Amino acid sequence: MLDDTDRRILRQYQAEPGAPSVELAERAGVTPSTLARRLAAMREGGVLRGVRGVIHWPALGYDVEVSLRVTLDKTAPRAFDEFIAGARGVPEVIEIQTFLGSIDVRLAVIARDLGHYQSLYREKLLTLPHIADVEALMHVALVKSDETVPL
Incomplete structure (x- = not known):
């Protein structure tokens, strides 16, 4: 402790x-x-897991961030594993979270602009396996981002 x-x-x-x-x-x-x-x-002891660089994506030309809420076809025995393996292979997917409930996975995706996002969505994201439904949420503003914990 x-x-x-x-x-x-x-x-x-x-x-x-x-x-x-x-x-x-x-x-x-x-x-x-x-x-x-x-x-x-x-x-x-695993309390500190590392120090990392935090990159401001717009400074590198990535001006669009989208959250994709994905529901998977869970009739396939390895749906989660295969979907996540595919999503890991998309460089613009910067975060993958899994959930219990009606939404199975959330992907945070960055793109240079809307045209780039549209290409990513059609050519890479919609081709990921076992997708039953996708809801896209376009980020408008980051109101709070803080990974510190109250100590």
Whole structure:
């Protein structure tokens, strides 16, 4: 279990994961060696799963983001596995989530423009196996995006 020191460290780490360790340690009220040891233990324990770069897709020319809600034909025994394997092969699919309920899978898809999205939709996405129904939701604005957790 995490103690108060771990939580202080995680709060600072979440706020600025790229900060120098000496600075993180100071802000968390621990020594640099304690910070290093605690972060290593949290990585080993699966609390910290890595540090990643977050790319602003429009800066690279991807101005369209669409959420596809997909219902699969679940009469096929491997419908989920085969659909997900196919979706993983589409580079513009940046996120795949599965659900319980009437919607089985959600795909987050990026495209350069509407013409590019239309081509992707027709040539790659609609050809994925076992699709029974698809609902497309065009993203208009990102109101909140935050992966931090309250500590």
